[in-house]
Amino acid sequence: MEIINSSVVDMRRLIEELNCGKKFTNELRDLIKKHNNIMLAEDLVGKIMTSFSKTLSILSSSVELHQFSQVSSCEKSSIPSCLSSNCTIGSCKTSSLKDVNQERCNKRRKISAATIKEVSTLVDDGHVWRKYGQKEILNSPHPRNYYRCTYKFDQGCEATKQVQKIQENPSRFSITYQGHHTCKIYPPISQILFESSTNEDSSMLLSFNSNTNNYYQPYVHSFHSTYKQEPTKEEISPNCFYPNVDQSQSSSKSGYFQPSDDGPIRAALSLGSSDHRANDSSCTTNCSLEMEMMLGSVDFVDLIPFDF
DNA sequence: GAAATTTGACCATA
DNA sequence: TATGGTCAAATTTC
Numbered sequence: 001m002e003i004i005n006s007s008v009v010d011m012r013r014l015i016e017e018l019n020c021g022k023k024f025t026n027e028l029r030d031l032i033k034k035h036n037n038i039m040l041a042e043d044l045v046g047k048i049m050t051s052f053s054k055t056l057s058i059l060s061s062s063v064e065l066h067q068f069s070q071v072s073s074c075e076k077s078s079i080p081s082c083l084s085s086n087c088t089i090g091s092c093k094t095s096s097l098k099d100v101n102q103e104r105c106n107k108r109r110k111i112s113a114a115t116i117k118e119v120s121t122l123v124d125d126g127h128v129w130r131k132y133g134q135k136e137i138l139n140s141p142h143p144r145n146y147y148r149c150t151y152k153f154d155q156g157c158e159a160t161k162q163v164q165k166i167q168e169n170p171s172r173f174s175i176t177y178q179g180h181h182t183c184k185i186y187p188p189i190s191q192i193l194f195e196s197s198t199n200e201d202s203s204m205l206l207s208f209n210s211n212t213n214n215y216y217q218p219y220v221h222s223f224h225s226t227y228k229q230e231p232t233k234e235e236i237s238p239n240c241f242y243p244n245v246d247q248s249q250s251s252s253k254s255g256y257f258q259p260s261d262d263g264p265i266r267a268a269l270s271l272g273s274s275d276h277r278a279n280d281s282s283c284t285t286n287c288s289l290e291m292e293m294m295l296g297s298v299d300f301v302d303l304i305p306f307d308f
Numbered sequence: 309g310a311a312a313t314t315t316g317a318c319c320a321t322a
Numbered sequence: 323t324a325t326g327g328t329c330a331a332a333t334t335t336c
Contacts, residue, residue: 131313133328146327162327
């Protein structure tokens with residue numbers, strides 16, 4: 001019952017945060033369109049990032065709770081000791097060396113879902129990483145590099161990533177992200193305004209794309225590929241944002257949240273208005289904000305700036 | 309001298 | 323016991 005209640009509370013907080021993001025994004029759009037004020041724009045971007053970070057935090061905690069509640073008895077041994085029922089926060093038993101080592105191990109062997117990406121270049125992903133290891137991997141000619149967030153000790157940020165050249169295609173890299181950033185470092189505005197560069201990059205996080213023709217293309221790929229069963233419009237919401245529907249038919253105020261049983265959680269928020277529906281003739285472009293949340297991780301990666 | 313990287317060692321897991 | 327993830331001392335860079 002507690003879980004249900006907390007889910008309801010989380011959902012309310014989620015909606016609140018999404019609405020905040022929507023409001024700030026509208027302000028940002030107007031700011032750029034009317035004033036081109038970069039200073040104020042950066043401030044708004046910071047607010048938007050905060051709003052989305054809170055949203056993702058709410059989602060992550062809900063998902064993790066759900067995950068643990070569904071873990072089978074044979075899998076429970078992999079749960080960190082501090083999350084098990086016989087250990088409360090701040091009172092972990094660390095009397096023996098074995099226990100200490102167990103604790104260290106539990107920090108190492110993370111159980112959170114990883115996000116794996118393939119990229120052709122190691123571009124700045126908006127976070128500051130510190131390399132802490134390199135390892136030769138069996139049957140691979142390329143070593144694996146281990147990075148942690150620079151702010152791990154300053155702010156307790158647990159995000160890590162592993163980078164390794166792909167054996168079949170050494171010009172490309174496989175990047176595995178684990179954990180999500182809790183550090184309070186915002187990337188510069190030029191890196192926040194981005195979209196996925198290619199269809200093969202499965203995660204697109206934010207898009208202010210004004211080109212209707214390529215607007216949906218990267219998103220359709222990732223949006224539907226993870227659903228077991230694609231929900232119908234009626235099942236979701238009359239105000240839902242439908243990435244594969246002509247935008248002229250979509251609502252100017254759209255929210256979307258679709259948790260799946262075992263896949264990533266997806267959320268999309270569509271803002272702005274269409275050319276031929278808008279009463280306001282000054283609004284001549286579609287300006288949309290989309291957000292995709294991967295289970296257990298926040299991945300602001302492959303940030304590629306673009307022009308308005 | 310501080311910060312970042314390198315690299316051998318340690319340890320849990322399979 | 324081999325393997326991979328992490329630690330931490332040594333080394334390098336700025």
